[in-house]
Amino acid sequence: MSSQAAGAADVARPGIVGARVQRREDPRLLTGRGAYVDDRKADGTVHVAFCRSDRAHARIARIDTAEARQAPGVLGVFTAGDIDAVARPIRATSNMPDYRATELEPLARTKVRYVGEPVVAVVAENRYLAEDAAGLVSVDYDPLPGVTDPESALEDRALLHDEAGTNIIAAREFARGDVDGAMADAAIIVEDRFRIRRKTPSAIENRTCLAEFEAGRQALTLHASTQVPGLLRDALAEIFDLPGRRLRVVAPDVGGGFGAKASLYPEEVVVCALTMRLGRPVKWTSDRMEDLTATTQAFDEIVRAKLALEPDGRIVALDADVIGDVGAYSIYPWTASLEPVQVVSFLPGPYRVQNYRGRVRAVATSKAPMGPYRGVGRPISTFVMERLVDMAARRLAMDPAELRARNLVRDDEFPYKSGSGIVWDRSGFQECLSSALDRFGYAQRRTEQAAARNEGRLVGIGIASYAELTGIGSRISAAPGMPINTGTERATIEIDSTGAVTAAFGIASHGQGLETTLAQIVAEELGVRVEDVEIIHGDSAAVPHSTGTYASRSTVLAGGAATLSARALRKQAIEAASYILEAADTDIEMRDGIISVAGTDSSITLRELARAFYSEMRRIPKEARESLELSASATYDPFFGTTTGATHVAEVEIDPQTFGVTVRNYVVAEDCGRIVNPMIVDGQVHGGVAQGIGAALYEEVIHDENGQILTGSFVDYVVPSAAEIPDMAVIHLETESPSTLGGYRGMGEGGTIGAPAAIANAVADALSACNAQINELPITPDRLFRLIRDVEPREGESKNET
């Protein structure tokens, strides 16, 4: 190490961007010194417990709170009218045609629409007493007809929202070319009805919020375990009619989000309303049952799709009809259209599909609202398209890898406009496929698979290729027709009078390590050491406008803003230093926090510059001190965004006794552009794949026919543990620098997008001898048992041969 240090000046400086820098967050998180919302102890804090609906669809007949009000430690028991008096209802608007907004009252007023919907808020001196008293509230309901099954709900026999006039609260169709003609002429058509069952993101930290009202300033501060502090600030400012300067939303350390913490929730409105009413800090900490019933859920679609191909394997047409079960309310700000519309937007995937028709209907049902979850729509679209591709390969007796290679968009075809109108910029679709197969040892493993099958083992290999849009700018909305801007991010970087560098962002890191990666970008662009940069994030007061961290946007958008502002600051710092170093700006460089005149030993540290600039008034002329600032702000808008592509390859084995599926091997090759920190990128892929494996094999929110939720604990909702997730290989390709500033592509969601399809194809491959159709996720042992039993009598493994 010492020789490296000695020679540092004359060797090319290794990039800070691209290095495996250890995370800035880790020391505090490893020692129990993190600061999550529930760790915050404000003096005089009182706690809320919610009485939630135990009915899926019912009219509220009577609420009796008398006994609860008398319970020990109770400060008040509140119903809809108490909140409505100070807060406007939540309404997610959109200019999308055929969209119907549904009003969400923080506490249900006349009707409940899902099991878990908050009805009454009980406030007491501590959480134990609040829960005791909540148990004394009694609510009488008049039952209303169930709106549980999404296909039945389409018929509008019973309406969840009378004022909408229909349960279909969003609808859209994409079409290109002559689908019917191409289908009629095609050599083969494969088709199926696909079903992916409802998931819930299940961050290990349950949602928590703490509202504090400062009477002197008439200012409200909400600490919330949220991904979107700026978005909440703007929404709450509307709801409570408060100026932003007196409304601050802080997301401190946040224990995972995955989309679950990216929407405005009723509980957040309620704690704000109650702190203003009671004059004491009001906290709500969700328990896991509340999380599994009342946090937004996702991945709940029925897709009928067919794919037409020529004998050589060329895809000629794709036709799909999607029903999205979006639950009881259209969530703010994303609306109920978010996930189902993305299913049809992304269904053609990274393939050339000249003729495409995709129709989608979002149907309201009496379940928790659907919201964003890692991958949003694309895990479903990829599952469907990749199953169809494998089914077609089987029909054509072609290797599924070869069929993909023939249809993936080739390098000379970028930019490629997909069947739904998405434009893919150049990304390594073909390279991802070939690299993943190489690393997996595809040919060798196919040979081994054949041998295993001869022993009667059910071993399967599955491939999934996909593409996603990431880092999207202002030209494309994160959800169709939303009235808010999700296409820009802002950064402000300052050098203070001690020479310390602080960079403030509106994004909110909740596990992604953005305190580290953004510090790397600032350090590299500014010319300081990573450890010299302090990152402020997750605070609506840090920047005038921001939304937050979601949709694989923060490295691209905040990284771009960091780059622009660091470059502007560097220019000014060098100009200020030029007066002290008595040299031309062009001869001055800044590196590791030292500003020097090239080729000389004349230099000053950043700390000396700051002292000179702010305090030693004679060293820099007055005019320069007035015109320059050791501070710079910039906003970045990638305008369109960029393409991230990947291929996943999985190998599974089915236990013929238990019908459990074991994932034996897993390889991901992805093109995420320029990598800021390979360690963190690997980690994002690992975690995404694990959630995708959960979606494929284990996780399922189950409702009975009356809409009662049956998966209210982690015993019933099965999140995979270390014993279920394999080691995995991750290959990073940087095939072409995208148009984004810095060359970054977003990559936080991809693991979850590819894994369900790869696993489904691998399971189908393992069962190829018995022709079992894998068209429903998760593939639980129960489902697999029935599937195999229904395909053929249980005779045994001898039929499972090639």
Next chain:
Amino acid sequence: MERIGITLTVNGAAYERSVEPRRLLSDFLRDDLRLTGTHVGCEHGVCGACTVLLDGDSVRSCLTFAVQCDGASVRTVEGLGEIGALDPLQESFRKHHALQCGFCTPGMLMTAMDLLAKYPLSTDDEIREGLSGNLCRCTGYVNIVNAIREAAGARGTDKA
């Protein structure tokens, strides 16, 4: 509600408190002692985020009453290393990027401390089996296994 007096040791420090019989150890640690490093993820004993060592054995602090710990010795994540002087296991977690949001991490560390003290951990399967009572939603477990494997190996060297 009636309170019961307890005395116990937490991370080497003695405490004498009176608590309601129903008070969970997790709430006692977090709210009464303000040791907020122990996190609560499910309150029904599945996720393992609240794992602490009770007289050397890993337990779910969300399924343990504070009164059960009368006379006992509890160790929490705050009883491992400190910022600037991490325990080797914590160092290994940092080196291998075995944490992302950090919420499950204290429970992972305490479970791993228990595993390292009791088991050979000579295979990844053994490590994964040992960790199967602790849920992590961020890391996919790959780097947690890597970190514990290295810590287990270093432990062997120490003993040799």
